[in-house]
Amino acid sequence: MQWKALLSAAALVCSGAAWADNYPSRPITFVVPSAPGGAMDAIARTLAEVMSKRMGQPIIVDNKPGASGMLGTQYVARAAPDGYTVLVTTSAPLLNAPFMFAKVPYDVKRDLSFVSQICTGQLVLAVNPKKVPVKTIHEFVAWARQHDGALAYGSYGVGSASHLMGAYFSTSNKLDMTHAPYKGESLMVQDMIGGQVDWGIGTVGVMAPHLRNGRLLALAVMGDRRPAELPNVPTMAELGFPQPEYKPVGWAAMLAPANVPPAVLNRLEEEVRAAVQTTAMKARFQVYGMHALGTSSAEFRRDFDATAPVTERLIRLSGARSD
Template sequence: MKLKALVAIFGLACAFGVRADSYPSRPITFVVPSPPGGAVDVLARALANVMSQRMGQPIIVDNKPGASGVVATQMVARAAPDGYTLLVTHSGPILTAPYIFPKVPYDVKRDLTFVTQICTGQLVLAVNADKVPARNVSDFLAWARQQGGRVSYGSYGVGTAPHLMAAYLASSRKTDMVHVPYKGESAMVQDLIGGQIDWGIASLGTLAPQLSSGKLRALAILGDRRPTELPNVPTMAEAGFPEREFWPVGWAAMLAPPRMPPAILARIEKEARHAVNTTTMKARFQAYGMYAIGSSPDEFRRDVEATAPVMERLVRLSGARAD
């Protein structure tokens, strides 16, 4: 009996080995929790192009916006662990959705496999230049208080870092403002340009053309340093807002379904980390005010475990909730 069991286990291991050696043998899908045009979507498409050249198979980007990234993340959490369905995401569904929603249909630690943190970078607090006269955050808050609750801000979804930091800014400074959530960053920025909302927090890459044209005005950088593209814009700490709640940065990362075969996971990690450090991808990151990371799965997991308590506190302090 024991011999038969060992033979069966050995046979199964060999079968997995064959599949791992032949991986990939068909197209791979990157599931992205935002519509086309936003920073994560653009980075995912660039990453797909670089990785597909070395892996010998097309990589398709499947945009699944909705519920602050929960829809896309659930799709990957329930996918077959064969390496053909991967999540390329912002931090929302990983770091904040579990605290924003009463219940999410996945457990980050149990139902997802960490692959790599792709890149990280500062976010920008920007205002509509025609509607908002302020040129720094303190003057902006003073102006907002005079508007009698009519000031609105956008984010690319309930529970995303931009939403939480904006909500915290409003509540901690006792300023009445209205949150307008969007399904993606690009849609939010378009309404900011059009004046449908007054201000918002978004990635530098999405905002950069409108900042250059003068349609939008940058008031502060979220994070701990000024990006080289905006050397004259202060960080929130430099602007007089030193709380840790204004430090979270935007990142993009890759995750996979649970119970991935080690050999297939190792191949995906190797190719993703190689792609992240290519000249092509670094140029993309720079355009979005971001920096290459390419961490190992363990490094990525440790970063999430260290940051999650900060985001949980930010959710609690901001009072943000989703039904």
Template sequence: MRTKTLIALAALLCSGWSAAQDYPSRPITFVLPAPPGGATDAVARAVAEHMGKSLKQPIVIDNRPGAAGMLGTQAVARAAPDGYTVLVAHSGPVAYAPYMFSKVPYDVQRDLAPISELCSASLVFTVGKGVPARNLQEFIAWARQHKGTVNYGSFGIGSSSHLVNSYLSESQKLDMAHVAYKGEAPMAMDIVGGQIQAGIGTLGTMAPFLATGQLRALAVIGDQRIASLPDVPTMAETGLGDPEYKLLGGIVMMAPAGTPAPVLARLEQEARAAVQSTAVKARLQVYGLVAMGTSAGEFRRNLEASRPVIQRLIQVSGAKVD
């Protein structure tokens, strides 16, 4: 029995090695649970271009938005574990959705294999010209004076912008109403137009409006200030230093569980090289993203460390959907 087990194990290892030796022998598909345009799409295309040249195979972008990012993520979780279907996603469907929704059509730990955290995102809390506040503490005081009448936007239910805004509203007893959008651009336009008063988005989307004075940045959600917004403090610097404001946020790469280890290692190697390339770094900078290119092990540890923080944030904010 032991001999048969060893033979089977050896065969499995040999087949995995053979797959890695031949990989890739045909085009690879990056599935994005996001619409064309925006940070996730732009970063995925830049990484795909770099990796395609290195791997000597074209990489196809397959945008599958819907269901808070769960639609595209589910497609990868159910795909053949051969390295030819890869998830490139914002952190929502991977880090937040499992705790936001009672029915998630995949199990992140069971169905997906980490490859790399490609980059991290520093989000910006912004307000429109109709809000008199010049800093976050003034906004909190103003929102309390107008309790029940202030609306905030997010770029989707279950997104980091939703959770952080909801946590701020509940923890500071602001009673703000949530308005979910299908993306950052329409959210930003409604803040500019005064339909909503505040919102959290990435620098790439918010920067043009900040530059013209149509929006005003009050705080950065992240560990450090953004170089192009040197005068805007982090949440911690405003006095709201809860760990809940430091989340797993950014763009990640994963594959179906069961993908041969040598293939995962090759994807990890190529993804990390792509993110550190000059061209991709420049693309990340446009969107206020910071290149990471973590190892699969680092990605797994960061994901595990974020779970209790996200669970507490959802519990306090009451943002759970169903």
């Protein structure tokens, strides 16, 4: 009986390995849980083109927006665990949604497999220099205290990273400010330039052109390092704000359904890591102020585990939770 069990196990391993060796043998679908036309969609489509050439099979991008990204994420969580349906997403439906909504139709760590973080982007805190006469973050805090209750900050949506960071900055510095959420970052930036809101936190890629032409003034960036696009803008930590709440950065990542064979996950991870180093992907990242990552699945999981409690605190503090 023992020999039969060993032989059966060996047969399963061999058949699994052989199946993985033939992967992919048909088209793969990248599910993007957001609408076409945005940064995530563009990154996913370029990634699909690069990986399709490398893997020798078509890769279809299927946009499934809705419910703050939960619709598409749930779709992948319930898909067959064969590596032919994968999720390409921002961190929002993975990190934010579970703490924002009472009912989330999936458990990230139970229902999904971590493949790789594709790229990362940083946030920058900026002001309208015509409305806010400051040059540094410390001057801004002092000036804001003199105008307590009269200032408004913009974000690109309730529960977005810009909302969470803006709320934390206001609360931790004991400032009374009004949150003005927008349906998209371009609208937020437009109103920052127009003076409808005094300050805001946005992505480096979107903000950088307006910072360079002087319409907006950058006071600090979030994260552990200065972005290449804004080498003269210090991090919050450099300015004396070392709190971990200022460390999280946005990222895009690939995940698969739970129980996908390890060999298939390894193949997907290898392909993502190779793809992000190509000229095509680097050019796409540059457009949106993103930077290549290509983490291992283990690195992805560790980062997720470290960031989740910080995100939970930020959401609780911001009042963005919707029951």
